[in-house]
Amino acid sequence: xxxxxxxxxxxxxxxxxxxxxxxxxxxRNGAKVTIVDSRVPGCGANLFNxxxxxxxxxxxxxxxxxxxxxxxPLKEADVVFNLAGEISHSRSMEDPERDLYLNTVTQLRFLLxxxxxxxxxxxxxxxxxxxxxxxxxxxxxxxxxxxxxDFNGVHKCAATQYHLLLARRGDLDCRVLRLSNVYxxxxxxHLPQQGxxxxxxxxxxxxxxxxxYGAGTQLRDPVHVDDVVGAFLSAGSAPDLKSRVFNIGGPHxxxxxxxxxxxxxxxxxxxxxSPIHELPFPDHLLRMDIGSYFSDPARIERELGSIxxxxxxxxxxxxxxxxxxxxxxxxxxxxQPEPPAATRLAYQAIAR
Ligand SMILES: NC(=O)c1ccc[n+]([C@@H]2O[C@H](COP(=O)([O-])OP(=O)(O)OC[C@H]3O[C@@H](n4cnc5c(N)ncnc54)[C@H](O)[C@@H]3O)[C@@H](O)[C@H]2O)c1
Numbered sequence: 001x002x003x004x005x006x007x008x009x010x011x012x013x014x015x016x017x018x019x020x021x022x023x024x025x026x027x028r029n030g031a032k033v034t035i036v037d038s039r040v041p042g043c044g045a046n047l048f049n050x051x052x053x054x055x056x057x058x059x060x061x062x063x064x065x066x067x068x069x070x071x072x073p074l075k076e077a078d079v080v081f082n083l084a085g086e087i088s089h090s091r092s093m094e095d096p097e098r099d100l101y102l103n104t105v106t107q108l109r110f111l112l113x114x115x116x117x118x119x120x121x122x123x124x125x126x127x128x129x130x131x132x133x134x135x136x137x138x139x140x141x142x143x144x145x146x147x148x149x150d151f152n153g154v155h156k157c158a159a160t161q162y163h164l165l166l167a168r169r170g171d172l173d174c175r176v177l178r179l180s181n182v183y184x185x186x187x188x189x190h191l192p193q194q195g196x197x198x199x200x201x202x203x204x205x206x207x208x209x210x211x212x213y214g215a216g217t218q219l220r221d222p223v224h225v226d227d228v229v230g231a232f233l234s235a236g237s238a239p240d241l242k243s244r245v246f247n248i249g250g251p252h253x254x255x256x257x258x259x260x261x262x263x264x265x266x267x268x269x270x271x272x273x274s275p276i277h278e279l280p281f282p283d284h285l286l287r288m289d290i291g292s293y294f295s296d297p298a299r300i301e302r303e304l305g306s307i308x309x310x311x312x313x314x315x316x317x318x319x320x321x322x323x324x325x326x327x328x329x330x331x332x333x334x335x336q337p338e339p340p341a342a343t344r345l346a347y348q349a350i351a352r
């Protein structure tokens with residue numbers, strides 16, 4: 001995995017959960033890393049995320065759509081890991097234009113600039129399993145119909161297509177990873193809109209009730225961030241690939257009830273653990289429920305030899321121990337960091 005030694009790498013969204021884990025691994029593998037992140041309020045940007053490598057990375061606070069702020073490192077980049085984006089499905093339904101701006105408008109500007117400044121460059125894009133909507137069959141392979149059920153899925157789908165279009169035209173060497181539910185150190189636990197895994201972990205750590213909606217029998221394949229980082233590194237270093245789209249999930253499907261029970265059990269202290277409450281879906285959540293989902297790993301295994309290694313129980317134990325040590329930087333972060341003025345103004349301009 002050390003094909004990155006001495007390579008110049010740009011990580012967009014590198015102050016967030018997955019991007020920071022990736023940036024840390026890249027630095028440890030000898031890469032020269034530049035992070036571009038506009039610290040969007042409501043996303044998972046947190047300077048503490050990159051504390052272990054703070055003196056070894058360049059951080060440029062900029063929106064990916066404002067390429068004039070990072071033209072030099074973009075021109076020099078050997079590989080671009082494009083992880084900037086908003087992940088919240090519920091927030092996309094409350095404010096679709098915000099999601100449109102963050103996941104498509106700025107992505108399109110970014111890619112068009114990449115075409116000019118680093119034509120032919122390899123770009124790895126973080127897409128999502130949400131583009132598939134409610135699975136028609138399981139496990140979900142890359143040929144499954146794309147039929148998102150929320151605006152976030154539609155916008156991530158559009159951004160995926162921008163990447164694939166520019167790859168088909170031969171302008172950029174784009175590769176897309178469709179991620180399942182990712183968990184691990186550096187998740188923004190203070191943002192419940194970012195998904196149920198963070199909510200369960202946060203509640204388990206506080207020994208508060210964990211609420212499971214529906215029957216609790218819905219399947220997911222949570223994937224530890226170390227496995228996601230491994231998949232990005234493999235996909236970013238493979239010279240020629242037969243495919244451009246890969247599903248990335250965890251090693252085994254597991255029910256929501258089991259996920260909640262594991263979180264409660266592993267974070268129990270002095271015999272006290274979170275109770276689990278099973279409740280019917282509130283209407284607004286039911287309409288975004290995809291039922292069961294888990295990824296077919298065949299393509300990524302066959303073409304990249306990338307196999308998820310981290311069992312859920314081990315990964316969760318590692319995650320909980322990170323937050324026991326560093327929870328002050330993640331829990332109770334009620335106030336969001338102020339974004340750079342330029343990002344605020346850009347969004348306000350399109351939101352008018
Ligand atoms: N976490 C998951 O379970 C999951 C699942 C599927 C896909 N993904 C994708 O992976 C990527 C990273 O997700 P994450 O969980 O690390 O989220 P995160 O919220 O922790 O990190 C995203 C980062 O992107 C930054 N950002 C957003 N829009 C930006 C823009 N226009 N310009 C510059 N920076 C911008 C944010 O400030 C934040 O730091 C996202 O694109 C997301 O859609 C994540």
